[in-house]
Amino acid sequence: MNEDILALSARLGEICRARGITITTAESCTGGGVGCAITAVSGSSEYFETGFITYSNTAKTQQLGVSESELAEHGAVSAAVVKAMVAGACRASGAHYAVALSGVAGPGGGSVEKPVGTVWIGFGSPNASDALCYRFDGDRHAVRTEAIEQALAGLIERLSGVPDPNDPPIL
Template identity: 45%
Template sequence: MPDFPAPFSAEVDAISTEIGQLLLARGETLATAESCTGGLIAAAITEIAGSSAWFERGYITYANHAKTDMLDVPPAFIDGLGAVSEPVVAAMAQGAATNANARWAVAVSGIAGPTGGSVEKPVGTVWLAWATPTGIVTEKQVFAGNRSQIRAATVYRALERLATFLREAA
């Protein structure tokens, strides 16, 4: 099982700092929409001094109705496929970007455990989505470990991939 850096580690701080520098250079902003991480992505970002210049806001939408109320996720997506699904996380990312008037957004929805998994969606299943200026990118991961490790892996992957998209768009 790979060991992912904790949300408040030097590695995550370095990625968050780079994200901020890239966004600042372009005059763009970021929003987050989080379910299974409960705000850890936003917390890792705001650990960086000066992040208010490029981090617009974070939505913690742990409950399904919060995803609908705050991010405009269609209830049919949740009812039909569950909160941990590609259409839901894509709609979360789009809703965060649109409602925050941010150029970029990252969204996550997953099963951090230790309960809540199924054969189709075992504990560790996480859907991630990034709203970029050219569209929505989604990705499914199945992380191993306990609840803290799954959440740490999700934070790291969300920020690592966002940094990659920002570098490629530069």
């Protein structure tokens, strides 16, 4: 694991601890790489209990509740599916926030619409999420590494301004 990923993981851990936030992952093309990065930080069990590797569409449906119709209509590498993965991972784990990734790491499997290097990353909670599409260059290892870095950086960006989930709601 490279130093940039370890530094991002450490920063994510600081934010989660300071704010009392728990996180989970739902990964396809990265095969558990984000969860591996998060748990490389000592004490990560305070904010990370479980992650999901849902490489197949069947796993996405069975473990995270992604609908077969969403997969058929949009394909696994899509905003709709990573958003559904986020919601499903939060529900299944009880975590406050999740990151979900689905993409084409290569060297095969790409198409004109979704070439090799296309990765959708979703961020959010059980009730609200956003998704961004990235196009990473390089071989399979490079695509997966860049996706892991972007997933961690995106979580940090989004969680930096999130209030403590244990605070009373502002009315």
